[in-house]
Amino acid sequence: MSRQPPAPPRGRPRSFDMDAAVERAMGAFWSRGYHGTALPDLLRATKLSRGSLYAAFGDKHSLFLLALDRYIADAVARMDIELASSREPLDGLRAFLAGYVDRTSGASGRRGCLLVATAMELAGQDAEVGRRVAGFFKAMEARVTDALSRAKTAGQLADGVEPSSAAKILVCFVEGLRVVGKTAPARTASQATADALLDRFVR
16 A cells, blocks of 8 residues: 655644655656665755655655656656647657657756656565556556557558557557667657657558
8 A cells, every 4th residue: 555644743834835845856866766865865855854854755765656656647647748739649649759759869868767767776676666657657558559549440550450559569669768868869860760660550
């Protein structure tokens, strides 16, 4: 069961923005990783005292889970916007792929993806983290499958292409881009690869 941060003491309202503190903690974890982020790093990032941080969030792990939840919520919201950017499902998929290319090319890709980094660092040993990572990938796959299914209904997919199988390939591709992005690839090369992959599935 996911641990929840303790409730604040009665009669002592917090004098800081918890959402902003989680956002700043997310940045620290994103830059350093879970194990690489020490308490002093979190205190500097959140601008909280040790007592305030522990009173609000419980411990480092609980704060990390909140930061990871924030990152996942932002990623899912962005994905929904990209996939719904056009009434044509294939155009939405192209926008979705282009968004990943933008975020993983050149200097912008150097920090990588908090989710991918967390999966590699913790998912095999932390059940709560593992559930979150798996849940995100399932959500992504479901959304891409839905877009491909709508494209198939519209007669836009090549014969024999199954939306669920194609979605798995596209999800693996975009998450692979996150890793390759650490090498700062040229955007044009990444975009050409994304276009070529999607074109294999369409008429």
